[in-house]
Amino acid sequence: MSITTRAALKAQFKTGAIPTSQDFFNLIDSTLVRRDDAFFGKWAAGTCYYEGDVVIYNNALYTCVPAGDKPCGCEGKEGGTADKSKGHCAVDNPEIDCTNWKMLDIDASDEDWEIVRNEDKVPIIMYAKVFGKIGMGTEDPKARVHIHVDEVKGDFLFSPDNAQTPEFVIQQTGDGVQSLSEKLADNKAVFTTNTQGFLFTTTVPPVPAEGEENVPKEAAAIKPVFITTPDAGAAVGVGTTAPEAAVDIQNQPGARLLLNPVQAVVPQAVWMHKGEYGQQTYLSTALDGSASAFTTNAPDGFYFRKGLEEGKNYLKNIAKPGAETLLSIKPDGRVGVGTETPVTNVEITKDNSAGAFLFCLDNTNPGFSIINNRPNNEKRNYLLLGADNDWGALLTDASKGFVFRKGGEYGNGNEIEINQGDDLVTISNEGKTIVGGLTPEGFDLNVKGKSRSFGHYLDTDVRKVTNQAKLGTVLDKVRKLNPITFNFNQRANCPGKETQIGFLPHQVEEFFPELVNTDSDGTQTLAYANMVAILTKAIQEQQDTITTLQKRLDALEGK
Known part of the structure; x- marks a missing residue:
C-alpha cells in the first residue's frame, strides 16, 4: 500500500499526463478507509466484539484483534450464533486486555488529520484538517x-x-x-x-427510560x-x-x-x-x-401609601407590607388625605391628630368645616364656613363662640398656631359681641374704644316694655351731680390726650343707680343716653317752678 498526500495526488492529475495504473492504485490506497472497520462507540463490558471492530475508551480509539484462544462466552444463550474462533467477549477494558485490543493507529502522514497526544505520546484527540462537506x-x-x-x-x-x-x-x-x-x-x-x-x-x-417506547408525554x-x-x-x-x-x-x-x-x-x-x-x-x-x-x-x-418596611425586608413581606395610607381616591370621587374612608368630597385628617378638614359639595349648599378633636378625642367641635343663595354663613358649636385675633409676625409657627395674638372681636355663643378684648358679661355689645355712628336709636317700643311709671322728682338729685372733665389712661383704648366731659359712675350711682352697671370685676359703666330722660324731667320741674313764679309776678303787677 502506498499512501500519497492530497497535494501530490492533485498534482498527478493536473499536469495533463495520463495517469498510470500505479497512480490509480496510489489514489485508491490513499483515499480508502479500511472497509471492514465497524465503529461501536464507547467500549461496553460483556459485548461480543470481532476482529476489526473499533471502540472508544478513555478518549482513545481501539481496534479488536481477538487472540482466538478465548471463548466468546455465548454458551447456553438461545439463538447464539457467534463464531467462537473469531469473536471476543470483552470483560476487561482495552487498556488492560492488550491481547485482544490494540490502539488504532491512524496514518496522518497525508496531513489530512491531526493527532494530539498526551505526555506519554498516547493519542487522545484526532481531528480533520482538510474536509469539504x-x-x-x-x-x-x-x-x-x-x-x-x-x-x-x-x-x-x-x-x-x-x-x-x-x-x-x-x-x-x-x-x-x-x-x-x-x-x-x-x-x-x-x-x-x-x-x-x-x-x-x-x-x-420527560425522556423515555431505557426499554420504554419513545412516545410523546405531557411535560412537567x-x-x-x-x-x-x-x-x-x-x-x-x-x-x-x-x-x-x-x-x-x-x-x-x-x-x-x-x-x-x-x-x-x-x-x-x-x-x-x-x-x-x-x-x-x-x-x-x-x-x-x-x-x-x-x-x-x-x-x-x-390608595397612595408610605411603606414602613426597610428595603431589605420588603420582598419578604410583599403580600402584607407595613404601610401608612397618605392619600385615597374613592370611586365616587371622594378624596381622603390621611384616611381611606373620607366622609366628604375632600377629607384631610391624620390618626391621633388635632382634627380634620372637611370639604363638602354633596349637600344643597357648599361647606368647609374645620374639626377639632379635643385632647380626649371624645367630644368634637367644628367651625363651618358656607354660603347659600342669600347668606355667607359662619357656624360653630364651640363652647365660647367666635374670636377674631390680630396675630404675630409670620414665622416661628405663628402662621399655624391659633392660640396667639390679640383679641379684636369676640362673639360669644350667646350672641354677645366684644370689640377690643373686654369680657362680654352684662352687655350684648361691648366696645373697648371710641364708637362712631350717624344715628343711634334705643328701641323702647311700647310693645316691648312693661311696668310703665312716671319718673319722680329728680331736680334736687340732678343739682347734686358732679359733671367733670377728664382724660382716659392706658387702661382704656382711647387717645389719652383728648379731654372728655362726663360723670363718674360711682357718683351718679348714689342718686340714679338705674343708670350704672357694675361688672363682675368691679368695672362701672354709665348709661349716658338714659340721662336724657332725667334731664328732661329736671327741665320740666324747673319749668313748672318758672310758670308758678311767673303767675305770681303777673298777679303782683296787676296783669
Missing part, C-alpha cells in the same frame, strides 16, 4: 456538517453553504419548513426563526419565557406563550402585568388582578401628549 443521514449535505434525522423530520446544519459568519441552523419539515438560526454577526449573537417565536423554559419534556409544569413577533411588534411573555403586550408577565395565577399592550396607541402599563370568582380588577397608567392618566375599576379606588 459531511452528510449524516443525507447524501446531499447543505452545510459543512449536515445531519438529517427522519424520526424527528429534522435537519441540523453546521455552517450552511451560504453562511457568511459562524452559523448553526435547525430545520423541521412538515406543512412547511420551520427553522431556527443561531449565528454571530456585527458583534452580536443573532437568533432568527420563522416559527411563532422563541420559548425559554426551566424544564424539558413550567413557567415559560416566550418571545414572539406578531404584526403589532415584538412581544415577550413571561409565564405565558400568548403575550398581549410588549412585555406580558403572568408569574402568579392572580397577578398579571402588561407593559405597552398590543392595542395601545400611547405608552401604557396595565396591572391586572384576578380575585375570587374570577373577578378581575385593573390599574392602567398611560401617558399621552397632554396628560398622564391613572384608571382603575378597583372597588376601593386608589
Whole structure:
C-alpha cells in the first residue's frame, strides 16, 4: 500500500499526463478507509466484539484483534450464533486486555488529520484538517456538517453553504419548513426563526427510560419565557406563550402585568388582578401628549401609601407590607388625605391628630368645616364656613363662640398656631359681641374704644316694655351731680390726650343707680343716653317752678 498526500495526488492529475495504473492504485490506497472497520462507540463490558471492530475508551480509539484462544462466552444463550474462533467477549477494558485490543493507529502522514497526544505520546484527540462537506443521514449535505434525522423530520446544519459568519441552523419539515438560526454577526449573537417565536423554559419534556417506547408525554409544569413577533411588534411573555403586550408577565395565577399592550396607541402599563370568582380588577397608567392618566375599576379606588418596611425586608413581606395610607381616591370621587374612608368630597385628617378638614359639595349648599378633636378625642367641635343663595354663613358649636385675633409676625409657627395674638372681636355663643378684648358679661355689645355712628336709636317700643311709671322728682338729685372733665389712661383704648366731659359712675350711682352697671370685676359703666330722660324731667320741674313764679309776678303787677 502506498499512501500519497492530497497535494501530490492533485498534482498527478493536473499536469495533463495520463495517469498510470500505479497512480490509480496510489489514489485508491490513499483515499480508502479500511472497509471492514465497524465503529461501536464507547467500549461496553460483556459485548461480543470481532476482529476489526473499533471502540472508544478513555478518549482513545481501539481496534479488536481477538487472540482466538478465548471463548466468546455465548454458551447456553438461545439463538447464539457467534463464531467462537473469531469473536471476543470483552470483560476487561482495552487498556488492560492488550491481547485482544490494540490502539488504532491512524496514518496522518497525508496531513489530512491531526493527532494530539498526551505526555506519554498516547493519542487522545484526532481531528480533520482538510474536509469539504459531511452528510449524516443525507447524501446531499447543505452545510459543512449536515445531519438529517427522519424520526424527528429534522435537519441540523453546521455552517450552511451560504453562511457568511459562524452559523448553526435547525430545520423541521412538515406543512412547511420551520427553522431556527443561531449565528454571530456585527458583534452580536443573532437568533432568527420563522416559527411563532422563541420559548425559554426551566424544564424539558420527560425522556423515555431505557426499554420504554419513545412516545410523546405531557411535560412537567413550567413557567415559560416566550418571545414572539406578531404584526403589532415584538412581544415577550413571561409565564405565558400568548403575550398581549410588549412585555406580558403572568408569574402568579392572580397577578398579571402588561407593559405597552398590543392595542395601545400611547405608552401604557396595565396591572391586572384576578380575585375570587374570577373577578378581575385593573390599574392602567398611560401617558399621552397632554396628560398622564391613572384608571382603575378597583372597588376601593386608589390608595397612595408610605411603606414602613426597610428595603431589605420588603420582598419578604410583599403580600402584607407595613404601610401608612397618605392619600385615597374613592370611586365616587371622594378624596381622603390621611384616611381611606373620607366622609366628604375632600377629607384631610391624620390618626391621633388635632382634627380634620372637611370639604363638602354633596349637600344643597357648599361647606368647609374645620374639626377639632379635643385632647380626649371624645367630644368634637367644628367651625363651618358656607354660603347659600342669600347668606355667607359662619357656624360653630364651640363652647365660647367666635374670636377674631390680630396675630404675630409670620414665622416661628405663628402662621399655624391659633392660640396667639390679640383679641379684636369676640362673639360669644350667646350672641354677645366684644370689640377690643373686654369680657362680654352684662352687655350684648361691648366696645373697648371710641364708637362712631350717624344715628343711634334705643328701641323702647311700647310693645316691648312693661311696668310703665312716671319718673319722680329728680331736680334736687340732678343739682347734686358732679359733671367733670377728664382724660382716659392706658387702661382704656382711647387717645389719652383728648379731654372728655362726663360723670363718674360711682357718683351718679348714689342718686340714679338705674343708670350704672357694675361688672363682675368691679368695672362701672354709665348709661349716658338714659340721662336724657332725667334731664328732661329736671327741665320740666324747673319749668313748672318758672310758670308758678311767673303767675305770681303777673298777679303782683296787676296783669
